[in-house]
Amino acid sequence: MSEHKQNRFLPYLREDRLPHIFCPGCGNGAIINAFLAAMEKAGMDFDNIAMVSGIGCSSRIPGYLKCDSLHTTHGRALSFATGLKTANKDLDVVVFTGDGDAASIGGNHLIHAARRNINLTVICINNNIYGMTGGQISPTSPKGSFGTTAPYGNQDTPFKLAELVAAAGASYSARWTTVQIENLVLAIKAGLENPGFSFIEVATQCPTYFGRKNKLKTPTAMAAVMKANTVFKSAADRMRPKELEGKIVVGEFANARKDEFTQGIDKISVEKSGKKTLINSAYEVEL
Amino acid sequence: MAEEFFIQGNEACAKGAIAAGCRFFAGYPITPSTEVAETLARELPKVSGSFVQMEDEIASAGAIIGASWGGAKSMTATSGPGISLMQENIGYAFMSETPIVIVDVQRGSPSTAQPTMAAQGDMMQARWGSHGDYEPIALSPSSVQEFFDFTIKAFNLAEEYRCPVFVMADEVIGHMREKIVVDEDIEIVPRKRPEKTDDYLPFENIENGTTPMPAFGDGFNIHVTGLTHDERGYPDTNNPETHDMLIQRICDKVLNNKDKICSIKAENCEGADIIIVSYGAPVRSVVEAVNRTDKNVGFIKIDTPWPFPDEQIAELTKDAGDILVVEMNLGQMYYEVDRACKRNSNVHLMGVIGGLLPTPDEILDQIDRIGGN
Numbered sequence: 001m002s003e004h005k006q007n008r009f010l011p012y013l014r015e016d017r018l019p020h021i022f023c024p025g026c027g028n029g030a031i032i033n034a035f036l037a038a039m040e041k042a043g044m045d046f047d048n049i050a051m052v053s054g055i056g057c058s059s060r061i062p063g064y065l066k067c068d069s070l071h072t073t074h075g076r077a078l079s080f081a082t083g084l085k086t087a088n089k090d091l092d093v094v095v096f097t098g099d100g101d102a103a104s105i106g107g108n109h110l111i112h113a114a115r116r117n118i119n120l121t122v123i124c125i126n127n128n129i130y131g132m133t134g135g136q137i138s139p140t141s142p143k144g145s146f147g148t149t150a151p152y153g154n155q156d157t158p159f160k161l162a163e164l165v166a167a168a169g170a171s172y173s174a175r176w177t178t179v180q181i182e183n184l185v186l187a188i189k190a191g192l193e194n195p196g197f198s199f200i201e202v203a204t205q206c207p208t209y210f211g212r213k214n215k216l217k218t219p220t221a222m223a224a225v226m227k228a229n230t231v232f233k234s235a236a237d238r239m240r241p242k243e244l245e246g247k248i249v250v251g252e253f254a255n256a257r258k259d260e261f262t263q264g265i266d267k268i269s270v271e272k273s274g275k276k277t278l279i280n281s282a283y284e285v286e287l
Numbered sequence: 288m289a290e291e292f293f294i295q296g297n298e299a300c301a302k303g304a305i306a307a308g309c310r311f312f313a314g315y316p317i318t319p320s321t322e323v324a325e326t327l328a329r330e331l332p333k334v335s336g337s338f339v340q341m342e343d344e345i346a347s348a349g350a351i352i353g354a355s356w357g358g359a360k361s362m363t364a365t366s367g368p369g370i371s372l373m374q375e376n377i378g379y380a381f382m383s384e385t386p387i388v389i390v391d392v393q394r395g396s397p398s399t400a401q402p403t404m405a406a407q408g409d410m411m412q413a414r415w416g417s418h419g420d421y422e423p424i425a426l427s428p429s430s431v432q433e434f435f436d437f438t439i440k441a442f443n444l445a446e447e448y449r450c451p452v453f454v455m456a457d458e459v460i461g462h463m464r465e466k467i468v469v470d471e472d473i474e475i476v477p478r479k480r481p482e483k484t485d486d487y488l489p490f491e492n493i494e495n496g497t498t499p500m501p502a503f504g505d506g507f508n509i510h511v512t513g514l515t516h517d518e519r520g521y522p523d524t525n526n527p528e529t530h531d532m533l534i535q536r537i538c539d540k541v542l543n544n545k546d547k548i549c550s551i552k553a554e555n556c557e558g559a560d561i562i563i564v565s566y567g568a569p570v571r572s573v574v575e576a577v578n579r580t581d582k583n584v585g586f587i588k589i590d591t592p593w594p595f596p597d598e599q600i601a602e603l604t605k606d607a608g609d610i611l612v613v614e615m616n617l618g619q620m621y622y623e624v625d626r627a628c629k630r631n632s633n634v635h636l637m638g639v640i641g642g643l644l645p646t647p648d649e650i651l652d653q654i655d656r657i658g659g660n
Contacts, residue, residue, distance in 0.1 A: 068508055070511045072353075073375050079347075080353035082349075083357065087310075087357025276335065278310050282502070
């Protein structure tokens with residue numbers, strides 16, 4: 001074995017689960033690094049983090065991190081996370097999801113979790129395709145792009161997730177890409193620090209499926225396209241819709257304090273019972 | 288001192304949940320179960336519990352599973368259309384061995400059918416509704432008192448066997464008002480916290496099948512997944528032995544304890560020519576019919592449709608020539624009774640749909656039709 005420098009984030013990983021299942025060139029590794037860097041920068045206690053995910057490549061991330069993790073059903077991660085966070089408001093609950101998981105099968109839960117402004121940090125890894133099932137188009141696939149279920153080109157109009165979630169009421173929503181890691185780290189940090197629903201969309205490359213189907217076969221080719229098409233929100237605000245076609249608008253779409261859902265539940269509990277909602281009451285004989 | 292209340296079935300269910308230690312409810316409005324949610328929305332904050340109205344029944348089932356891992360005893364209540372929507376997450380709860388309670392106040396079905404009328408059309412959905420092999424526990428109350436008692440029992444069983452438990456009520460029991468007696472000392476089964484040892488396995492293949500369950504935040508750093516997982520909880524999806532060991536254990540922890548879980552009440556079965564088998568609301572009419580007939584008729588009330596008490600029923604009915612199953616569907620538990628009797632007796636079905644309870648007179652007519660002495 002050749003000697004190599006140990007990744008400083010290795011202590012946060014379940015080493016007994018490695019190697020991981022992600023393809024070469026996948027953006028998930030960079031996003032895990034960005035998350036852990038943001039978590040350290042935010043000064044958070046890793047042991048107090050609980051993760052929830054749905055189904056898909058991005059939803060496999062919590063399984064590699066050494067914290068309590070709930071790998072749930074397709075699209076429903078936010079409903080499980082809502083129950084978990086409400087039952088134990090002291091936990092820092094982080095949700096990893098993808099474009100198919102969050103915006104297609106889980107779209108309703110996404111807008112309702114945003115509407116409640118429940119204190120969750122959601123990292124939505126948007127690769128514009130269903131990777132786990134082998135390259136079908138997703139609700140964020142660009143119009144005209146190809147997938148195994150769009151052999152003649154996608155006719156659907158994609159969702160703009162960060163804007164959708166901001167409109168639904170989230171107190172923090174941002175979009176960055178895997179070629180802007182520093183911005184991404186700061187956005188995740190802001191999301192972790194925001195006491196409300198925080199949504200960080202990460203545009204990422206899937207060379208295996210999106211790339212292969214759309215003549216972008218290498219991760220570097222995909223990164224180059226992503227970089228070339230990135231427009232900062234401040235600039236995008238002054239551009240016409242026609243000019244923005246095919247562009248990835250990056251920046252913050254919501255960042256304002258709002259009433260948080262579980263605080264409201266606690267407030268009612270204090271009013272009616274004199275104390276905040278109980279934590280770990282299932283283990284008690286007398287309540 | 289025992290206390291007495293004159294309340295509706297759905298209110299009694301909510302009261303039972305709180306008595307059992309339920310401190311988290313998530314649900315979605317649906318007739319005829321809504322009063323369970325309304326009562327808990329009012330009462331849970333008074334005992335420092337949480338009530339969440341979710342965006343649909345899928346989310347409700349997800350939320351109570353999340354809350355259970357968050358350390359709270361949790362429940363949802365719904366009816367047929369909602370039970371249909373919840374099935375995937377219910378399967379997840381079986382696979383991840385998450386204790387939850389699901390109350391189904393059954394109404395006319397399929398589809399939206401008869402929201403305000405009673406039925407027992409979801410019995411097989413409680414048994415087989417989610418895909419794959421698992422062994423559910425279900426209780427069927429036939430009075431407001433039993434709706435209270437069985438809700439408590441459901442929480443206790445969920446904790447004892449770390450699995451979802453159904454309370455299969457119906458519109459009649461949900462909406463009727465009766466007196467209930469609430470004892471001072473109610474037996475509650477608290478969740479067992481595992482010991483923090485180096486070799487702790489959250490899904491250990493232990494002999495009785497049920498491993499103690501930590502809460503998220505307890506420091507166990509466990510991974511919970513609906514994928515086939517090994518004893519550590521890690522996905523191991525292509526190994527036939529891992530899958531076989533996991534699913535066998537999940538099934539056996541219930542099946543091997545049937546003698547403790549199954550509950551029936553039998554009367555006058557010895558030497559009876561005809562034995563009536565029923566569960567839930569129709570039991571009320573069966574009792575009345577059995578009291579009024581001058582024939583030699585016994586009856587069996589099933590408290591726990593699942594796991595089906597087949598051995599007890601086979602033993603009680605072995606000398607009866609005829610068995611009459613009375614239920615509010617076109618034959619669901621009937622097939623289970625027929626299977627249990629192993630063709631020792633003629634098993635007849637009185638399957639009533641339309642939403643009205645079968646009356647004692649209608650049951651007496653069936654008894655006459657069958658014959659007997």
